[in-house]
Amino acid sequence: NAGVTQTPKFQVLKTGQSMTLQCAQDMNHEYMSWYRQDPGMGLRLIHYSVGAGITDQGEVPNGYNVSRSTTEDFPLRLLSAAPSQTSVYFCASSYSGTSGAHNEQFFGPGTRLTVL
């Protein structure tokens, strides 16, 4: 299994540009989520999904959109990039059976985004 994959690894945007960060997992996990991590800080939840067709907002959703049309993919869209969105973005997934949220969450390698 490839696990959780994210593309691109690095991205530089200009203020106002839009883009989509890709996240895919091949473990048939129902739960997927997006976090951002600013320098020297812990991760903060942006959006999450408990299954295809179901998404919800996390702690810092403003400026981001998500959709979940398949179990495997959970793209994160930046509508109009701002310098405050400069961060490292991590995608995560988890199986929801048996132990539910106490199952291990698997994280991708991250996308480093710079907005000028």
Add this chain to the structure above:
Amino acid sequence: DAKTTQPNSMESNEEEPVHLPCNHSTISGTDYIHWYRQLPSQGPEYVIHGLTSNVNNRMASLAIAEDRKSSTLILHRATLRDAAVYYCILRVSSNDYKLSFGAGTTVTVRA
């Protein structure tokens, strides 16, 4: 929500045990204690979790105080690869998948 308190940093020598404390004095009876770690320039990875009893796995051990107001993650023989930020996280419900990361403890391992 119950909060956790961890030291900012800890140092250890290679091959020696590391004991990482976590205080959670406002923990409720149904809160699970989860630990994740983040190696440099990588995403977090799961380490271990428990409710009341001590837990062991291939990576570490989790010792939970009898009153559950604190816990300790134990790395039995630290290696250079264990240098990372370790996060102690309380999970309230099996339906709540959100992970609340604090600042964590930065562990440095000396060769």
